[in-house]
Amino acid sequence: ETGVTQSPTHLIKTRGQQVTLRCSSQSGHNTVSWYQQALGQGPQFIFQYYREEENGRGNFPPRFSGLQFPNYSSELNVNALELDDSALYLCASSPRGTAQFAQETQYFGPGTRLLVL
Amino acid sequence: DAKTTQPNSMESNEEEPVHLPCNHSTISGTDYIHWYRQLPSQGPEYVIHGLTSNVNNRMASLAIAEDRKSSTLILHRATLRDAAVYYCILRDNSLEYGNKLVFGAGTILRVKS
Numbered sequence: 001e002t003g004v005t006q007s008p009t010h011l012i013k014t015r016g017q018q019v020t021l022r023c024s025s026q027s028g029h030n031t032v033s034w035y036q037q038a039l040g041q042g043p044q045f046i047f048q049y050y051r052e053e054e055n056g057r058g059n060f061p062p063r064f065s066g067l068q069f070p071n072y073s074s075e076l077n078v079n080a081l082e083l084d085d086s087a088l089y090l091c092a093s094s095p096r097g098t099a100q101f102a103q104e105t106q107y108f109g110p111g112t113r114l115l116v117l
Numbered sequence: 118d119a120k121t122t123q124p125n126s127m128e129s130n131e132e133e134p135v136h137l138p139c140n141h142s143t144i145s146g147t148d149y150i151h152w153y154r155q156l157p158s159q160g161p162e163y164v165i166h167g168l169t170s171n172v173n174n175r176m177a178s179l180a181i182a183e184d185r186k187s188s189t190l191i192l193h194r195a196t197l198r199d200a201a202v203y204y205c206i207l208r209d210n211s212l213e214y215g216n217k218l219v220f221g222a223g224t225i226l227r228v229k230s
Contacts, residue, residue, distance in 0.1 A: 045218065048217060054218060100215075101208060102209050102210045106218060108161045108162065
């Protein structure tokens with residue numbers, strides 16, 4: 001069974017550019033969540049996709065957007081990059097079905113390290 | 118908006134038990150207590166979760182206080198591979214909060230050989 005994979009592993013961009021990060025969910029998982037982790041801090045929830053629809057969003061501006069595809073893989077797009085967007089971006093998948101949120105386990109990928117210069 | 122409080126760091130000797138505390142004094146009756154850990158240069162990984170009763174799995178044990186206002190993650194024999202940041206997280210079933218993990222700063226566990 002393949003776990004959650006993310007690409008690329010590292011990325012360097014300049015301020016004002018746009019970036020797309022990709023995530024392949026674990027087999028059988030229909031829900032993908034994205035998190036941003038600044039250096040020395042815990043991950044912060046960006047948004048979640050469930051069956052190709054956005055299903056909750058954290059306190060991030062609209063220039064953070066996403067997509068989920070029919071195979072449940074997902075993209076995170078960030079427009080007009082700012083220096084503070086430099087962080088580790090984590091993707092997590094989960095097998096949302098009949099289990100309630102409170103008991104759901106999220107499975108994380110290794111992350112994409114983004115540096116904005 | 119993390120609803121848990123954990124010590125910033127703890128240190129343990131290899132092969133000894135480790136007790137990682139977490140305070141969650143505002144926990145509601147339907148909140149589950151989850152623990153995740155993040156090894157260096159990796160994404161977080163699930164460790165264990167519980168509601169009221171103590172829980173055991175192959176990785177760890179979770180001891181939950183009777184009033185549920187605190188819990189303790191127990192690693193029975195710490196190894197160098199257990200050095201990580203440990204996060205205690207509450208989860209509910211609401212659409213507003215339940216579908217995400219709200220991470221605090223966590224506890225940095227250092228294991229000495």
